[in-house]
Amino acid sequence: MRPLYCDESIWIPVADGLRRRGWAVLTARDEERLGDPDREHLSYAVENDWILVTFDDDFLSLVEGSGFEHAGIVYIQQAGRDIGDVVKAVDAHLETRSVDDRSIHYC
Numbered sequence: 001m002r003p004l005y006c007d008e009s010i011w012i013p014v015a016d017g018l019r020r021r022g023w024a025v026l027t028a029r030d031e032e033r034l035g036d037p038d039r040e041h042l043s044y045a046v047e048n049d050w051i052l053v054t055f056d057d058d059f060l061s062l063v064e065g066s067g068f069e070h071a072g073i074v075y076i077q078q079a080g081r082d083i084g085d086v087v088k089a090v091d092a093h094l095e096t097r098s099v100d101d102r103s104i105h106y107c
Helices: 012-020 038-048 056-064 085-094
Strands: 004-006 024-028 053-054 073-075 105-106
Touching: 004 012, 012 085, 024 073, 024 085, 024 105, 038 056, 056 073, 056 105
Parallel strands: 004 024, 004 053, 053 073, 073 105
Antiparallel strands: none
């Protein structure tokens, strides 16, 4: 599985929870990319062949219908969810995601 790149909208405890479950996780904070525009976060993930993990639906409009290539996006709806729910949902998706899947997944 390709590493996960959590943009700055993802809560740090979510990234930590995914790491504890064995996933390779990098964050915008780790990569010193805080404050970068969404397009730059997406381009950075693409350059490194990382799956982008985000709460920010702006990424969906950047790629849907635009032909913008990406290594995969996991979009999480955060309303009313706690950290554990988010970690479990993303982990469950990743467990079933094929290695070559470059789609957008909604958690």
